[in-house]
Amino acid sequence: MGCSLGINGFKSTNFAKRRNGSPEVTLEVKIGLKMNKLVKLAVVIVITFYTALSHAKIEIIDRVVALVDKDVVLASELVRRTNSIVDQIKSRNQAVPPIEKLREQVLERLILESLQLQMAKRAGVRISDTELDATIERIANDSKLSVEQFRKKIESEGLAWAIFREDIRNEIMISRVRKGAVTRRIKVSEKEVDNVLAQINQEGESRTQYSLGHILLPLSEGASPEEVSKVRQKAQNIVRQLRGGANFQEYAITHSAGENALSGGGLGWRSLSQLPSLFADSVRNMKANEVTEPLRSGSGLHILKLFESKGGFETHSVVQTHARHILITPNAILDEKAAYEKAQLLRQRVLEGEDFAELAVEHSDDKGSGALGGDLDWADPGTFVPEFTEAMDKLAINEISQAVKSEFGYHIIQVLGRRDQDQTEEKKRDRAYLILHNRKFEEEALLWLREMRDQAYIKIINDK
Incomplete structure (x- = not known):
């Protein structure tokens, strides 16, 4: 894969860096339907077995408390979430508000969450198990716990791990669809940033x-x-x-x-x-x-x-590096070994006195910077891919590196200078925009x- 490094460095190029018997059955399900509207009722069935001699009793005790477009809010979820809020309030040593008022607040929150989740699903937002696992691992790490320790903590608080995982998945989906939908509505002008x-x-x-x-x-x-x-x-x-x-x-x-x-x-x-x-x-x-x-x-x-x-x-200050490079990329004609050998040969030619910039113009496979003699301009820390950055940071001024391998090929790097750059004003402007x-x-x-x-x-x- 090729890359293009321009006069502004490779911040905007591929080089930049890129969550027994007959049972007696009792049903208690209350459902409201709107005429001519398809409402998908996902009813959670709570089954309790009472064994007494030769019969058992199965009782469905959940019910629908709200219809929300094509979704429903279940009483079990309302109770779970309300109890969770009550526990949080008590943990802060605060008085618990009247339960009916609290229930209304939680129900409204569940309705809004349902609407956002439905929008996310219509938009094709999906959170893979891999992303979900990574997010949960970060949450656990923030609590200074391993994932297994974190899981035991969650379960000790009475919440099933599977439900917790789906709560986190839903939070990620809601955050993603909200960010996308709301950001499209936002316009920030330069004049506003100036103000x-x-x-x-x-x-x-x-x-x-x-x-x-x-x-x-x-x-x-x-x-x-x-x-x-x-x-x-x-x-x-x-x-x-x-x-x-x-x-x-x-x-x-x-x-x-x-x-x-x-x-x-x-x-x-x-x-x-x-x-x-x-x-x-x-x-x-x-x-x-x-x-x-x-x-x-x-x-x-x-x-x-x-x-x-x-x-x-x-204030905010960083150490910027001014470097140049020659990139040799393996291809159908030039295999990995040959690309490495060519890069090393070019390094030797520079050491023997040939002009680095001229060799970059003639040989570099990074055509953007190659046309500029390999110049990458002044760059902030973290601008380049890790292998390149690690090798560059070890070089003294004007030192020529050995061939350095990255995902793009082999680089010959020379550091032309380093400087402390006060970026307070730039950071303040970035902050103004973010504000x-x-x-x-x-x-x-x-x-x-x-x-x-x-x-x-x-x-x-x-x-x-």
């Missing part, structure tokens, strides 16, 4: 960071004045309760429609530049434990609480989920 960069510079890369809590009361953009008034009254009542000492995490779990609601509404540590402008303008002058008035956006009313703040900023993208992603993700839910067929089946 955020100016803010970063003005605030010293936002030396202050804020630990925030967030409650979202959703409102569609076309909500009637009556709907807006009703939600605003609810928001103002929540603000009064919070300012009176109510537990923010409990209120977030009970009332918020935000992404982090079930974990208590925490947004983690954010700088002002990482927050939507609507939030930043309010947070900038807040003191610890203060709660904002309701803030209106396209997705609804937001309530923020500042838990605490801290500060800091670092804008992440800010818009959060806003667009909420709108996207609301639009998807509004367009879906959803029926809640109450056990009344």
